[in-house]
Amino acid sequence: MPLSKADAVLQPPLTPSEEPLPAHRFTSSGPLTGRLRVPGDKSISHRAIMFGALAVGETRVTGLLEGEDVMATAAAMRAMGAQILRRAPDERGIAEWSVHGVGVGGLLQPAQALDMGNSGTSTRLLMGILASHGVTASFTGDASLSGRPMRRVIEPLSKMGASFEASLGGTLPLMMRGALPAVPIEYRLPVASAQVKSAVLLAGLNTPGITTVIEPVPTRDHTERMLRGFGAELEVEEIDGERVIRIHGEADLKPQQVEVPGDPSSAAFFIVAALITEGSDLVIENVGLNPTRAGVIEVLRQMGGSIEELDRREVGGEPVADLRVKHSALKGIEVDPAIAPSMIDEFPVLFVAAAMAEGTTSTSGLDELRVKESDRLSAMAEALTSIGVRVVEHDDGLDIIGSGGAPLRGSANEPVTTHLDHRIAMSMAVAGLASKDGVEVDDTAPIQTSFPNFTDLLEEAGSAR
Ligand SMILES: O=C(O)C1=C[C@@H](OP(=O)(O)O)[C@@H](O)[C@H](O)C1
Ligand SMILES: C=C(OP(=O)(O)O)C(=O)O
DSSP states (O other): OOOOHHHHTTOOOOSOOOOOOOOEEEOOOSOOEEEEEOOBOHHHHHHHHHHHHHBEEEEEEESOOOSHHHHHHHHHHHHTTOEEEEOOOOTTSOOEEEEEEEOTTOOOOOSSOEEOTTOHHHHHHHHHHHHTSSOEEEEEOOTTGGGSOOHHHHHHHHHTTOEEEEETTTEEEEEEEOOSSOOOOEEEOSSOOHHHHHHHHHHHHTSSSEEEEEESSOOOOHHHHHHHHTTOOEEEEEETTEEEEEEESSOOBOOOEEEOOBOHHHHHHHHHHHHHSTTOEEEEEEEEOOTTTOHHHHHHHHTTOEEEEEEEEEETTEEEEEEEEEOOOOBOOBOOGGGGGGGGGGHHHHHHHHHTSBSEEEOOOOGGGGGSSSOHHHHHHHHHHHTTOEEEEETTEEEEEOOTTOOBOOOSSSOBOOTTOHHHHHHHHHHHHTBSSOEEESOOGGGGGTOTTHHHHHHHTTOOO
C-alpha cells in the first residue's frame, strides 16, 4: 500500500540525537499517588517491528514503545525494504504503527551502515536475521554499544555459515555477510541471554531444516511466543531441566495485530519510587507480568514491599495486571542468583530499594550486568557511594547496607555519572526522591532510549521538580 501524504508526515524521525541533555536534579516532593501507565514493552516492541517486517502483508501494532532503541530497529527494517509508518492517534489517543513486511528471506541489502544507536537488542537480533539472508551489512552504534560483546552472537551465527569482520575484541563497528542457504545448528547457550537465543532462532527462520537452541537457564521468552503468534513452527520441550527450542526453517510469517503491554522494566522505577516514598499509594496500569520478566516483583515482595495485582488479564498473549504499590518498610535480603535472568535489567533500581531497606541486601551471579549499556555493577556502586550509601562491590554482585528508611544524603555538589546508560539515569532519579539534597543526574538524554516520558510521569505522580 503506498503511503498517503497524511501518513507520510506522521513518520517520526527515526535517528536518535546524540546531544546530551543538561544535568537534571531529582528531589523529593511528596508521595506518589493516582494512576499512571508506562510505555510499551521494549523487547516486544523490537520484535513486533522485526517480525512484522518479515511477514507478508500488513502488521498493525498498538502500544509500541516510541523510544530511540525501537526507532533504531524500525529505521534498519525500513532501510532493508519494509514500509513502516505511524498513523495519527485515534480518539483515545492510541497511535497505531503499520508494518508492511517483505517476507522471510526478502530483506534487501541496506545501502548504508545500520546505526543501532544504544541498542543491544536491535544489533544482536538483526545480526541473527541477516545471518540467513544473502546480504552484506555494516553495524555501527554509539560509544556504549561499541564497547559491548558481539562474539556471543558471531560465534553461533558463524557456525550457521555467516561471516563477520568485527573490531578487535569482537565489538562494533562490524560488517557481516549472511549465508544463503545457512546451515541449521544445535546450540547450547553458554550464557543466559535472550538476545543470543533470539539471534540463533531468527537465523533459523530462513534456514532449511530445524535449528535448535538449548537453554540451561530460562530467559525472557518473547521471541518464542511471538514467532508462534506470527505462524512459525516452533516447539519448546523441557529435557533434564533444560529448555530445548526447535524452529522449523524456511518459515512463512503471517501478519498480525499486536497489542504491546506495558514494560515491567519501566514499571520497576515507579514501583520502587512508590515503595520508598512515604505516603505513596500508586496504581501502575497494564504492566506485563510474563514470568520470565517478573522477578523484581517477587524480590521486592520478599523485602516487604506491598505490591498488589489487580485485574489480571491477557494482553497480546502476555499476562498483564494493574499494580497497586504502597509505601513499605523494606528489609534487606540475600537475593537468590537463580532469579537474576527474570529481572536482569531491574538490578540498578533494586539497588536503590536496597539502599532504603533495613539491613544488608546481598546479590551475586550478576556478571552479565558488567556488559550492559554500562558496567552496571561499578556504575551503581560509584553512583550510590557518591550520594552517601554504603556499598561493597564484588566480582559478580553488590552488597548494599540500607539506611533503614532514613533519607539518603544526595549529591549536593557533584552530579552522578550515568555512562550513557538509561537505567542508571532513571535509578538515580528514583534515589533522588528519597534524598535530603536531591540527586543531580549528569545526562538524562539516554532515558530517551527506553522511556521518553519518564520525567513527565514522575512529575505527574507528584515527586519531581
Ligand atoms: O531480548 C531482549 O529483548 C533483551 C534481553 C536482555 O539482554 P541479554 O540477552 O543480553 O541478557 C535484556 O537485558 C535486554 O534489555 C533486552
Ligand atoms: C540491556 C538493555 O538493553 P539492550 O541490551 O537492548 O541495549 C536494557 O534495556 O537495559
